[in-house]
Amino acid sequence: MNGFLKSLKAAIFNVMERMFFLLPDPDGGSAEFDGREFSVTIGVTGVSPFRITLAFDPGLASAMTANALGKGYARDENTVLKCLLEAANVIAGNLLQIWDGGEDREITLPSLRRDAVFGEVNFTERRELGMWFEDRRISVLIESDSEIYE
Amino acid sequence: MAFQVLVVDDSEVMRCIVKRVLSMAGIDLGNVFEAGNGKEALTVMEKHWVDVVLTDINMPVMSGAEMLARMKSSPTLADIPVIVVSTEGRDERIEEITQAGAAGYITKPFRPEDMAKTIHKALGVDPDERFFEEPEGSDF
Numbered sequence: 574m575n576g577f578l579k580s581l582k583a584a585i586f587n588v589m590e591r592m593f594f595l596l597p598d599p600d601g602g603s604a605e606f607d608g609r610e611f612s613v614t615i616g617v618t619g620v621s622p623f624r625i626t627l628a629f630d631p632g633l634a635s636a637m638t639a640n641a642l643g644k645g646y647a648r649d650e651n652t653v654l655k656c657l658l659e660a661a662n663v664i665a666g667n668l669l670q671i672w673d674g675g676e677d678r679e680i681t682l683p684s685l686r687r688d689a690v691f692g693e694v695n696f697t698e699r700r701e702l703g704m705w706f707e708d709r710r711i712s713v714l715i716e717s718d719s720e721i722y723e
Numbered sequence: 724m725a726f727q728v729l730v731v732d733d734s735e736v737m738r739c740i741v742k743r744v745l746s747m748a749g750i751d752l753g754n755v756f757e758a759g760n761g762k763e764a765l766t767v768m769e770k771h772w773v774d775v776v777l778t779d780i781n782m783p784v785m786s787g788a789e790m791l792a793r794m795k796s797s798p799t800l801a802d803i804p805v806i807v808v809s810t811e812g813r814d815e816r817i818e819e820i821t822q823a824g825a826a827g828y829i830t831k832p833f834r835p836e837d838m839a840k841t842i843h844k845a846l847g848v849d850p851d852e853r854f855f856e857e858p859e860g861s862d863f
Contacts, residue, residue, distance in 0.1 A: 588832045592740065592831070641743065642739050643743065652736070656736050659734055666831060667810070669812075670812040
């Protein structure tokens with residue numbers, strides 16, 4: 574049985590490894606997180622819709638873009654952001670494939686603005702998790718109604 | 724023989740990622756053409772020889788499914804293998820698109836070796852066959 578958080582972590586891992594060729598730090602990274610980040614949000618529809626916001630350390634965002642597209646592309650912030658939107662899209666799609674609760678759900682378009690996905694919704698639950706890839710961090714915010722964790 | 728590939732996706736970034744993965748996959752590549760939707764793809768195929776098409780499903784203007792249907796009803800395009808590259812990985816969706824004539828299905832995220840295996844299978848090519856061919860005049 575694949576629970577939600579386990580499936581989300583697996584989806585992030587799958588995308589970072591297969592699409593961006595970056596490996597996780599299972600024990601967490603050691604680099605100081607300076608608070609700067611690039612954020613993208615994507616929603617998942619269906620019974621108890623929810624919203625996932627992925628905040629990437631700028632160094633990680635650049636590494637992802639360089640690995641996926643080539644080093645020259647990582648210098649252009651607009652291209653980096655497009656790359657992160659694509660990452661969010663594939664992570665959410667992969668989540669629906671591996672999570673037991675993924676049936677009869679669809680993903681929304683990803684956005685750089687959180688309130689552009691489902692608008693100003695008051696979700697009843699907020700959970701956060703952090704993942705590290707090659708000493709750089711992704712922070713994940715999941716806004717939902719609690720049913721998705723059951 | 725170098726293969727001419729057409730990559731169809733409304734995301735420029737994803738087209739770029741697919742092209743990069745193709746270059747890493749060990750496939751003998753000729754030209755790699757790009758199109759932003761099914762309609763643009765049909766126009767590219769009118770002008771250029773294409774050996775295999777890699778396409779997303781959900782795109783504006785013309786979806787991958789509609790492009791596939793039009794290709795199958797065209798005498799000149801019907802035999803070009805179409806491989807769907809999508810985040811949609813449900814069995815029923817894969818079955819549906821395969822029934823419609825797709826030669827293969829790759830679910831994002833994919834590894835270069837997944838891409839190579841699916842393309843070689845769709846083209847009916849054994850990438851290792853050169854190791855089994857007997858050279859002309861060989862005594863072996």
